[in-house]
Amino acid sequence: MESFILYLGIVLMGIMVLPLYRAVVGPTTLDRLMGMNAIGSKTVALIVIIGLVFDRVDMFVDIALAYAMLNFIAVLAASRYLHKRGRRDTAS
Amino acid sequence: MHDVVLTILPLLFGSFLAILAGWTRSALVYPLGVVALALSTGFCVKLLLGVLSTGTATYLLGGWSPPWGIVFVIDTFSAGMMLLISGSALLTYLAFRAEIIEGFAEKTAAFVALLLLTVAGHMGIVATGDLFNLYVLIEVAALSGYALLGYGSGRAPLASLNYLCVGSVGASLYLLGVGYLYILTGTLNMADLAQIMLAAPVTASLHGAVAVILFGLWVKMALFPFHGWLPGAYAMSSPVAAALLAPLTTKVMVYVVIRLLIGVIPGAAIPEALPDVAMLLGTAAIFAGSLMAYRQIDQRRMIAYILVAEVGYMVGGMFIGNRTAMTGAMLHIFADALMTLTLFLALGSIARQRGEMVLANMRGLFRTMPFTMAAFVLGAMSMIGVPPLFGFFSKWYLLSGALESGQYLFMVGLLVSSLVNVVLFFRIFETAFFDEPGESVRDIEHWSRVTPLAVAAVLLIVAGLSSGLIVDRLIAGIIPASLI
Amino acid sequence: MYSIYSIQPFLAVAAPLAAVPGILSSRSPNIREAWSFAAALLLLGLVACMVPAVVAGHTYTWVVANVLPGAPIAFRVDAFGMLFALVASSLWVVTTLYSIGYMRSKNEHAQTRFFGYFAVSIFCAVGVAFSANLLTMYLFYELLSFSTYPLVAHHQNEESRKAGRKYLGFIVGTSIGLVLPAMVAVHHFMGTLDFAAGGIPLGAIDPTTMTVLLCLLLFGFAKAALMPVHVWLPAAMVAPTPVSSLLHAVAVVKVGAFCIMRVVTDVFGVETLSALHLNDVVTGAAAVTMLAASLIALSQDGLKRRLAFSTIGQLSYIVLGAGLVTAAGLTGGMLHIAMHAFGKITLFFCAGAIYVATGEKYISRLNGIGYRMPWTMTAFLIGSLSIIGIPPTGGFLSKWYLLNGCIDTGQWLLALTLLASSLLNAAYFLPIVYRAWFCTPDQAQHAGPMREAPLACIVPPLITATITVILFFYPYPFLNLARLAAN
Amino acid sequence: MEDFLTQLTSKYNFWAYIVLMMVGLYAMIAKGNLIKKLIGLSIFQTAIMLFYVAIGSKAGATIPILRDHTLKGVIDFVEYINPLPHVLMLTAIVVSVATLGVALALVLRVYDVHQTLEEDEILEKIKNP
Amino acid sequence: MIETLVIFLCCAGMLLFLGGMIGILRLPDAYTRLHMAGMLDTLGLLILLLGLVLYGFLHAPMSLLVQFKILLLWGFVLVTSPTATHAMVDAGVRAGLTPWVQPDAKRRRK
Amino acid sequence: MKKTALLAVILTGALLILSMENFPSWGDVQSPASLHLSRHFIEKSYEQTLTPNLVTAVLGDYRGFDTMLETVVVFTAALACFLVIRLPRDVCTPGLFYYRHTRTGLVVRKHDACELPGENPTFERVDSDWPPHDVVVVSTCRMVIPFIQLFGLYVVAHGHYSPGGGFQGGVIFAASYVLLAVSHDLRTLVHRLNERVTHLLSAAGVLLFFGVGLFGMAMGLNFLDYGALEGVLGMSLASGHSLGILLVEIGVGMTVTAALVIIFKLLSSRGTVTEGL
Amino acid sequence: MIWEIKLLALILVIVCAIAAINAKDLLSAAVIFGIYSFMMCVQWLAMGAVDVAFTEAAIGAGISTALMLAAIFRTSRRTKD
Known part of the structure; x- marks a missing residue:
């Protein structure tokens, strides 16, 4: 069962490559933002899984929580940028 | 007994109080700075006299003995350096009274606080006996220095930004070198490190560590190919900042190198x-x-x-x-x-x-x-x-x-x-x-x-x-x- | 023969400096000049106080600060230093008087500055005279360079600034570029910079290094104007005449010659030099300079320029004396410092007086001036006789000793050079005298009745001329000191 | 070759940090945009932090928070990862974010003055204002 | 029993993730990709977290506090993830990003 | 330029890799780094400080001075931003005033501030004519922010037992304010935490840290020696240290929160502290 | 033990770093830099450095990105390289 969790983690890590591709390649900023959000949500799960692997999940869950929050904030801030500046930038 | 640390504490305390005063009674800010610097200089004189009569002074911060805690180690040379730093800062501060009070309007408190912090940082660099603490102090000194130099019109911010990039790389390289030394010796305390290094085998890694540390410090001290930031930073900034930092920054870095060379790194470890x-x-x-x-x-x-x-x-x-x-x-x-x-x-x-x-x-x-x-x-x-x-x-x-x-x-x-x-x-x-x-x-x-x-x-x-x-x-x- | 530890040398050195605040702060010219005079007399008094003990063979010492290991900033008064200090301090009194006359009648600007820096220059000159080691000497030498710079560039126009730049460039360039490393090297090899009679013992430094060091010091003290580094001296002639007299008679060039003499006798040591035959380097350089400078002087039309080249030649006599490394030669060289000082200052005073009275600077326009300014030209005659070395003047004595020195060591070539140079001296000075007295003036300007320069400009050359003559008959203050130093 | 492989496998974290560091350094030197430079600086600093954290790692050890700390017992240092590099790097991260903040403030000022973030354009503007 | 449930939930979560990611890769424009990401990602994470909580009962006995925290996280994701997606779409619209229209549909409408 | 940079970078990298030759291999338990200092910390710190999180123990206590300076660095950064980009107040006052009708979202632009009363329920003062976030985002954030702040406090306080501490908690706390500014607007943030408060808070945080240190000195011990707390509160020595760490973490949290909020406010509004991201 | 995760994370970190410095506009660079921080955080977690990872999550993902966005918001997102 432990190895299942470990494999879970590895697969999760592997899946992360796909949004990373989107985030790196683009083509629009929105895509990158989406990639960031997707990676963030995977990572939250990954952190809990690493915690399980270390057998110290009580220590890791705080981080996962903080991670989710900050990911949210970052995404919101970036989309706020697009709110305010996006049109002008696309126009230019 | 507390002389060693008392040289720096008034500056830190003064900078915090300056901010408090700046948002409540702004007339107090400038005198506060004078008092802090004067106190610091006074304690430096006392420290110097003490060190001259009783020899090297050590102060255990937090009461933890080295190498576990952080120590300040003051020998005669560093006591002289401390006096030099605080004294020159005091002179600068007094000389530029008009600029500091008028030139920064609402920001006087921030300016004074940063000034005190940078002086404290430089003095700490001289005093500390711990390699990592040295890094943090370098950053305290440098960060406030960037701000002081960057405050100005025209090209000052660009020059200061340039300084920031180069300075951060230098400091980071120093940090990397400390990491190399740490991995080889397992300690961060300078005296302890010197002991261990005497016995340690001389290897390529040791040489690499020393080289990286010195390289980083060279970047910080504006040695020739890395000097690009210095002229701009000092020539474009406000005269107060230039007069405050030009005598200190590079010299203190030179001091660090000398201290490492004569007190920490054995000759064999130098490539x-x-x-x-x-x-x-x-x-x-x-x-x-x-x-x-x-x-x-x-x-x-x-x-x-x-x-x-x-x-x-x-x-x-x-x-x-x-x-x-x-x-x-x-x-x-x-x-x-x-x-x-x-x-x-x-x-x-x-x-x-x-x-x-x-x-x-x-x-x-x-x-x-x-x-x-x-x-x-x-x-x-x-x-x-x-x-x-x-x-x-x-x-x-x-x-x-x-x-x-x-x-x-x-x-x-x-x-x-x-x-x-x-x-x-x-x-x-x-x-x-x-x-x-x-x-x-x-x-x-x-x-x-x-x-x-x-x-x-x-x-x-x-x-x-x-x-x-x-x-x-x-x-x-x-x-x-x-x-x- | 014992050493007296006393603050007296320090006081003597500092005496001119004491006048500076007074000069700078006084509003009226009279007070300012009174300060100058007071300081000059004070200095002369302080120096004179020490004469008896020095003549008796004692030395005064005083350590100001221990700055470098083996090289403190310290003063020591010995016979040679005393000789030079005596010359400088006694001439300062006269020069002050002359400056007052000159500056007032020419109505020069910035007189406060002038007198201030003048005092500082004397301070440095006396400091050089009384220094106990090479470091102290270097210190005052450098300060002298910087403090005479405003005097040289006194007129502030483009020409004088250029001259000032050249002056400073040569003097400071050589002192930092040549003397400083040589000094460091001496300190490195010997561990000390103190002047000691023996100098560097034979074999302490290998001969090649020794040669290099000697050359560095010889040409490093560019104030002595040995040939390749003499360029500044004629250029500096744009300065007001009291400055020129200061430069050429009292302080600057004599300081250079003094330094070379000191270095040869007390740093390298006479025995060491002669054993390594290094004195030939010194005498060679001196001989070349002597002849070349005299030849150049022949073709100069500007009175002050001719005097300047004459000075270059005469300084080489002193250097030659140092290079002869015999008692007679050294005595002659040292004595020549004094004799040339009195002679040359007379000439400069006269040149200045002519300029004040008539505004003439060129020899070709001096026809018949003797009738118009008889006192001045008499003094001029005596001065030139002294420089040439014709008997009833002091110049004869020093040349006599020098010649003796040459013959003692059998260096006939040098003796011949000396004589040839004296002939050349005569060849460039006597025509001026001839013009002044025996040619009829081309224009009407010099005819007319006698119209001398102001009294303050006339008295000093007469005094110095008189002293020049007196020194022939009674040279003992200087001669004794020189002999004492040479032995 | 074998040596090289063992080196690579036993120290790949160290190697990776060097690669990262070089990426950051390259950005700082070669990129003309000021914010790119700052990103490079941040990468550079994180690379060094990665190195430090790698120093602390210990095979078969757990995170440096004591397990069952209420029980009195002998604590074996082999069980826990070395906490000291973590402490140092916490401080270093804080320093790096502070540096970033100040740098961005300066960037803002630079933009106010020169209206561009490209270094070559700024230099151009300084030369011919 | 719980073990099977855990494996099922985790696998389901991973599948959803995978689907979402393939959607992110393959779909033609940002809005459609966001749609996939927003829906499948959120659901995948939620299910996966549930699975992990259950696993905690089973193998690494967690204190209730930890499970509560994971549930808190669950709730947090439930609230914020759609909001974030919404904000992103909003931003895209306001930034003037035009939605993709199927070329065939256009033609057919004609 | 790029080629030179590449060359320099590769050379440096090669040198660094070469000098790694003698490093102990990965994860070596017997390497000097895991033996000398860290062994002492792992084995002794709990009994000396009663703090299971070794990182917190070392950070807050053994290397407390480092941590104080780190806090000072953050404080410095805030001051630096303030000094560098804060514009003078008179420049910040805009010539135009915007008022939004709360029902319809219509924005009215006025040249003079006095014409509308400040506390008008139908109109609210806004910074510019940017459209606000829609109700979904705003209300979600309104809901989430207190939760984040609570979590931040928890992280500060629970640093002894789990990862976290003053710094992380402070950042999370500051992030909640950033979220506030992003989801509403900067005016709301400034309304909650005005400049004066943030500055005073940042100084107060460092002063708290400093005060704990000075307290040690006042009790006759060394600077930052938390053992001094033992005598006053009648605790054991180790719990005195534990309390000291807690106090210090609170100070750090205060400073970090305030400083990051200051930096964000200044950066996002270009020094005017009116309209931001 | 979990070296696979570490290795993957390491590769992703490097990819993100290179992508961040090569991004064609600064907004993207900032966003990718945020991802970089996430990955770094995972890397540190896998190495067992929980406190560092926590800090990096808070700093890199949250504040750093927000600050950078704010700065870009106030300047320009244009970049030539």
Whole structure:
């Protein structure tokens, strides 16, 4: 069962490559933002899984929580940028 | 007992209080700074006297004994450095009273706090006995320095940003080197590290660690190929920041290297090629600094380039590898700091009256601001290396040490740079002495500006005459006997 | 023969400096000049106080600060230093008087500055005279360079600034570029910079290094104007005449010659030099300079320029004396410092007086001036006789000793050079005298009745001329000191 | 070759940090945009932090928070990862964010003055204002 | 029993993730990709977290506090993830990003 | 330029890799780094400080001075931003005033502030004519922010037992304010935490840290020696240290929160502290 | 033990770093830099450095990105390289 969790983690890590591709390649900023959000949500799960692997999940869950929050904030801030500046930038 | 730490605490405390005061009773901010700096200077004097009578002082921060906790270790040389730093900061602070109070409007509190913090950072760098703590202190000093230098109009922010990039890389490289040492020895305390390294096998990694640390510090101290940030940063910023930081930053970094070289890193751990490279860079710095100083129009920029050359002096001196040259490098830290202080203070007061610091704006200054110019002359003479001013004696030791080891190119560099300095400064003197000031000039020389300047200038003579004493009491005991 | 530890040398050195605040702060010219005079007399008194003990063979010492190991900033008064200090301090009194006359009648600007820096220069000259080691000497030497710079560039116009730059460039360039490393090297090899009669013992430094060091010091003290580094001296002639007299008679060039003498006798040591035959380097340089300078002087039309080249030649006599490394030669060289000083200052005073009275600077325009300014030209005659070395003047004595020195060591070539140079001296000075007294003036300007320069400009050359003559008959203050120093 | 492989496998974290560091350094030197430079600086600093954290790692050890700390017992240092590099890097991260903040403030000021973030354009503007 | 449930939930979560990611890769424009990401990602994470909580009962005995925290995280994701997606779409619209229209549909409408 | 940079970078990298030769291999338990200092910390710190999180123990206590300086660095950064980009107040006052009708979202632009009363329920003062976030985002954030702040406090306080501490908690706390500014607007944030408060808070945080240190000195021990707390509160020595760490973490949290909020406010509004991201 | 995760994370970190410095506009660079921080955080977690990872999550993902966005918001997102 432990190895299942470990494999879970590895697969999760592997899946992360796909949004990373989107985030790196683009083509629009929105895509990158989406990639960031997707990676963030995977990572939250990954952190809990690493915690399980270390057998110290009580220590890791705080981080996962903080991670989710900050990911949210970052995404919101970036989309706020697009709110305010996006049109002008696309126009230019 | 608490003397060691009491030299720094007033500054930190003062900076916090300055912010509190700035948002409640803003009239208190400037006096607060004076009190903090004066207290700090006072404690430095006390510390110096104490160290002179009882020997190296150690202070355990948090009460944890080394190597587990952080310690401050003050020997005679570092006590002298601390006094130098706090004293020169106090003089700058007093001299620029008008600028600090008026020039920053609502931001005075922030400025004063940053000023105190940067001084505290520099003093901490000198005091600390822990490699990582040193890094944090470097960053405290540097970060506040960036802000002080970046506050200004025109190109100041760009210059400061440039400084920030280079400085951060330097500090990071230092940090990396500390990591290398840590992985090899498992400790961060300097004394402990010195012990372990004596016994440790000399390997490529050890050499690499030392090289990276020194490389990082060279970047921080603006040694020749990495000097790009220095002239801009000091020439574009407000005169207060330049006068405060120009005497401190590079010199303190040189101090760190010297401290590492003579107290921590055993000779075997230094890569063989490193001293040669350092000598080469030092000599190149002297030539390049002098050459570029010659081409400058702005006088502050010119002096900044001279500073680049002076860094070359010190780096060369400490890597020549004999006792005399090391003494010279150590003495030159004091000398260079004092000279730079004098020059920048004088230029600061002149800039206040005349605006831009180009040669044409310095006409007739001897007539309108005689005391300022007299001090400027003393500082310049010291840079040139005229006895009995302080600059001569450090140069003497450097020359003597270079001769002992047969570093003739370095000797030539020292002499050439002195000669270039003659040309550079006499250009100013000629204009300031012989040209008419012009009709519209109304220069004012206020005693509150002149007094600190005069103190700095007189100190140049006094320190020069007592340089034998300084070498005997402060420096000679620090250099290990193994260095011949 | 014992050493007296006393603050007296320090006081003597500092005496001129004491006048500076007074000069700078006084508003009226009278007070300013009174300060100058007071300081000059004070200095003369302080120096004279020490004469008896020095003549008796004692020395005064005083350590100001221990700055470098083996090289403190210290003063020591010995016979040679006393000789030079005596010359400088006594001539300062006269020069002050002359300056007052000159500056007032020419109505020069910035007189406060002039007198201030003048005092500082004397301070440096006396400092050089009384220094106990090479470091102290270097210190005052450098300060002298910087403090005479404003005097040289006194007129502030483009020409004088250029001259000032040249002056400073040569003097400071050589002192930092040549003397400083040599000094460092001496300190490195010997561990001390103190002047000691023996100098460097034979074999302490290998001969090649020794040669290099000697050359560095010989040409490093560019104030002595040995041939390749003499360029500054004629250029500096743009300065007001009292400055020229200061430069050429009292302070600057004599300081250079003094330094070379000191270095040869007390740093390298006479025995060492002669054993290594290094004195030939010194005498060679001196001989070349002597002849070349005299030849150049022949073709100069500017009075002051001719005097300047004459000075270059005469300084080489002193250097030659140092290079002869015999007692007679050294005595002659040292004595020549004094004799040339009195002679040359007379000439400069006269040149200045002519300029004040008539505004003439060129020899070709001096026809018949003797009738118009008989006192001046008499003094001029005596001065030139002394420089040439014709008997009833002091110049004869020093040349006599020098010639003796040459013959003692059998250096006939040098003796011949000396004589040839004296002939050349005569060839460039006597025509001026001839013109002044025996040619009829081309224009009407010099005809007319006798119209001398102001009294303050006339008295000093007469005094110095008189002293020049007196020194022939009674040279003992200087001669004794020189002999004492040479032995 | 074998040596190289063992080196690579036993120290790949160290190697990776060097690669990262070089990426950051390259950005700082070669990129003309000021914010790119700052990103490079941040990468550079994180690379060093990665190195430090790698120093602390210990095979078969757990995170440096004591397990069952209420039980009195002998704590074996082998069980826990070395906490000291973590402490140092916490401080370093804080320093790096502070540096970033100040740098961005300066960037804002630079933009106010020169209206561009490209270094070459700024230099151009300084030369011909 | 719980073990099977855990494996099922985790696998389901991973599948959803995978689907979402393939959607992110393959779909033609940002809005459609966001749609996939927003829906499948959120659901995947939620299910996966549930699985992990259950696993905690089973193998690594967690304190209730930890499970509560994971549930808190669950709730947090439930609230914020759609909001974030919404904000992103909003931003895209306001930034003037035009939605993709199927070329065939256009033609057919004609 | 790029080629030179690449060359320099590769050379440096090669040198660094070469000098790694003698490093102990990965994860070596017996390497000097895991033996000398860290062994002492792992084995002794719990009994000396009663703090199971070794990182917190070392950070807060053994290397407390480092941590104080780190806090000072953050404080410095805030001051630096303030000094560098804060514009003078008179420059910040805009010539135009915007008022939004709360029902319709219509924005009215006025040249003079006095014409509308400040406390008008139908109109609210806004910074510019940017459209606000829609109700979904705003209300979600309104809901989430207190939760984040609570979590931040928890992280500060629970640093002894789990990862976290003053710094992380402070950042999370600051992030909640950033979220507030992003989801509403900067005016709301400034309304909650005005400049004066943030500055005072940042100084107060460092002063708290400093005060704990000075307290040690006042009790005759060294600076930052938390053992001094033992005597006053009648605790054991180790719990005195534990309390000291807690106090210190609170100070750090205060400073970090305030400083980051200051930096964000200044950066996002270009020094005017009116309209931001 | 979990070296696979570490290795993957390491590769992703490097990819992100290179992508961040090569991004064609600064907004993207900032966003990718945020991802970089996430990955770094995972890397540190896998190495067992929980406190560092926590800090990096808070700093890199949250504040750093927000600050950078704010700065870009106030300047320009244009970049030539």
